[in-house]
Amino acid sequence: MEHHRTRPPRHQQLHQTPLPPTGALGETAALYRVAAARPVRPMPPAVQPLRRMPKPRLTGLGGGLFALASMFLLACVCRLLFDESVPAYGLLFLPVSAATALWVRPADLVTAPISVPIAFAVGVLPIAGGSESFGGHVMGVVTALALHAGWLYGGTLVAGLIVTVRKVMIMSRRRSRR
Numbered sequence: 001m002e003h004h005r006t007r008p009p010r011h012q013q014l015h016q017t018p019l020p021p022t023g024a025l026g027e028t029a030a031l032y033r034v035a036a037a038r039p040v041r042p043m044p045p046a047v048q049p050l051r052r053m054p055k056p057r058l059t060g061l062g063g064g065l066f067a068l069a070s071m072f073l074l075a076c077v078c079r080l081l082f083d084e085s086v087p088a089y090g091l092l093f094l095p096v097s098a099a100t101a102l103w104v105r106p107a108d109l110v111t112a113p114i115s116v117p118i119a120f121a122v123g124v125l126p127i128a129g130g131s132e133s134f135g136g137h138v139m140g141v142v143t144a145l146a147l148h149a150g151w152l153y154g155g156t157l158v159a160g161l162i163v164t165v166r167k168v169m170i171m172s173r174r175r176s177r178r
Helices: 022-036 060-081 086-103 106-123 134-147 149-177
Strands: none
Touching: 060 086, 060 106, 086 106, 086 149, 106 149, 134 149
């Protein structure tokens, strides 16, 4: 038994860009060769190691957890190697805050300057000192945060400046695309 179609067949037209004439193809190929023949400026030697660095894109939560875990581990290392040295911990805080600000996603840039000071405060716990009681340990943490607030402000400033520069660069790229 033969089945007839109830609908007429649809002819879908594919949107194709027409090919340029054969003479024009050679001209565009020559244009690409000229563009590719431009000399490429070599990178300065100081920039080459920075280009090879990893470029992870952390979410806001991931950036905060990275900073928190890094600072806690660095505080434990400072406790073992440097006898609870808070200035050594503060010095190690600066590159962690810079890495957090560099590795956070563009959509979550605002979280880096917020999560970095929290990570500093949590990382101070192992090296704060104080007495054996809970109150004594809390007083040790508060004292360490008060005495070494310069490192805290410095790391937050580093993260804030890096995030600001990244945001300005993103905005200028968007503006130049228009």
